[in-house]
Amino acid sequence: xxxxxxxxxxxxxxxxxxxxxxxxxxxxxxxxxxxxxxxxxxxxxxxxxxxxxxxxxxxxxxxxxxxxxxxxxxxxxxxxxxxxxxxxxxxxxxxxxxxxxxxxxxxxxxxxx
Amino acid sequence: xxxxxxxxxxxxxxxxxxxxxxxxxxxxxxxxxxxxxxxxxxxxxxxxxxxxxxxxxxxxxxxxxxxxxxxxxxxxxxxxxxxxxxxxxxxxxxxxxxxxxxxxxxxxxxxxx
Numbered sequence: 001x002x003x004x005x006x007x008x009x010x011x012x013x014x015x016x017x018x019x020x021x022x023x024x025x026x027x028x029x030x031x032x033x034x035x036x037x038x039x040x041x042x043x044x045x046x047x048x049x050x051x052x053x054x055x056x057x058x059x060x061x062x063x064x065x066x067x068x069x070x071x072x073x074x075x076x077x078x079x080x081x082x083x084x085x086x087x088x089x090x091x092x093x094x095x096x097x098x099x100x101x102x103x104x105x106x107x108x109x110x111x112x113x
Numbered sequence: 114x115x116x117x118x119x120x121x122x123x124x125x126x127x128x129x130x131x132x133x134x135x136x137x138x139x140x141x142x143x144x145x146x147x148x149x150x151x152x153x154x155x156x157x158x159x160x161x162x163x164x165x166x167x168x169x170x171x172x173x174x175x176x177x178x179x180x181x182x183x184x185x186x187x188x189x190x191x192x193x194x195x196x197x198x199x200x201x202x203x204x205x206x207x208x209x210x211x212x213x214x215x216x217x218x219x220x221x222x223x224x225x226x
Contacts, residue, residue, distance in 0.1 A: 004155075033214060042218040043156075043201065056213055091155055095214070100144055100205065102214055104155030 006092050006105035013112055018080040021108045024073055025094030033102065034067055034077050035091040043091075049075065050097075082112045118217050119202060125223040132189040134220040136202030137182075143212070145178055146203045147187050150219070156201060159187075192224045 005024040013019050025032050033048040047057040052069045060067070064083070069075040079086055089109050093102040120135045138145070144163045148156040162169045162178045162185065169176045175188040189196055201219045205212045 031212070031214075035216070043216040045213070045215055048213060093156075093214075095212075100146060100161050100212075101158040102156075102203075104157070106155050 004092055004094050004103050004105035006090075006108050008108060009106060011108060011110045013082055013110070015083055015112055016081045017112075018078065019082045019086075019110060019112075021077040021090050021092075021110070023075045023077070023092030023105060025075070025092070026096075026103055027073065028096060029094035029103070030072075030097040031095040031102075032069060032075050033091075033093040033095070034075070035093065036088045037091060037107070038088045046077070079110075082110075084112045087111050119200070119220045121220060122218065123221045123223070125225060126192060128192060128194055128224050128226050130192055132192050132196070132222055132224075134187045134200050134222070136185045136187070136217055138185075138202070138204045138217075139183065140204075140206055142180075142204045142206070144205055145176075145185050147174075147176060147185075148201045148203060148216070150199045150201065152198070156216075159200075189222075192222075194224050194226050196222060197224045198222060 007022045030051050034046040035043050037043045046059045047067045049069045067077045089107045091104055091107045093104045095102045118137050144161050146161045147159045149159050150156045160171045160174050160176050162176045173190045178185045199219045199221045201216045203214055203216045
């Protein structure tokens with residue numbers, strides 16, 4: 001397996017634009033996590049899914065953020081409209097049911113100007 | 114708020130010395146994990162210790178867990194320049210029947226040659 005795949009690796013967008021980040025988890029993994037990493041706030045859990053169902057989205061900062069997992073092999077994190085304070089590295093991670101170790105993608109570095 | 118808090122936030126030592134990082138957490142856990150993050154990359158799992166274990170070893174890594182104090186430590190012995198990275202502890206919390214993986218703020222470790 002190629003591991004967790006995130007796209008794009010880098011995204012630069014203007015304030016007010018819609019941004020969509022994509023994640024392909026490892027095949028067979030039942031958990032999918034979205035994290036945001038900044039210098040100020042560290043690694044924040046935004047939302048996580050179990051068997052494609054959102055379990056806890058209490059970390060999503062605002063209604064501008066939404067996440068979906070239409071099937072077991074794909075998830076998106078959308079920001080609409082984007083703001084400069086959304087600039088961060090966004091990570092996706094997956095984990096098999098019954099397993100503890102999470103496998104991370106390489107991240108998407110988002111810059112909103 | 115995040116579950117784990119690492120201490121110190123940054124640590125700089127000479128190659129060959131031992132590095133100790135600490136983690137405190139707030140709620141009951143099933144296990145505690147340590148991850149490593151090289152600059153610009155995703156997190157990589159290092160070691161896991163279960164709540165009924167007190168100490169675990171893996172190569173040059175030694176992890177301890179004190180559930181009464183809700184704390185853990187990661188010791189890297191005989192450090193090498195390649196150990197330069199950020200280190201995070203992560204804890205599992207059961208929510209809605211699914212495991213929620215939450216990370217601390219991390220310790221940035223620099224090994225000077």
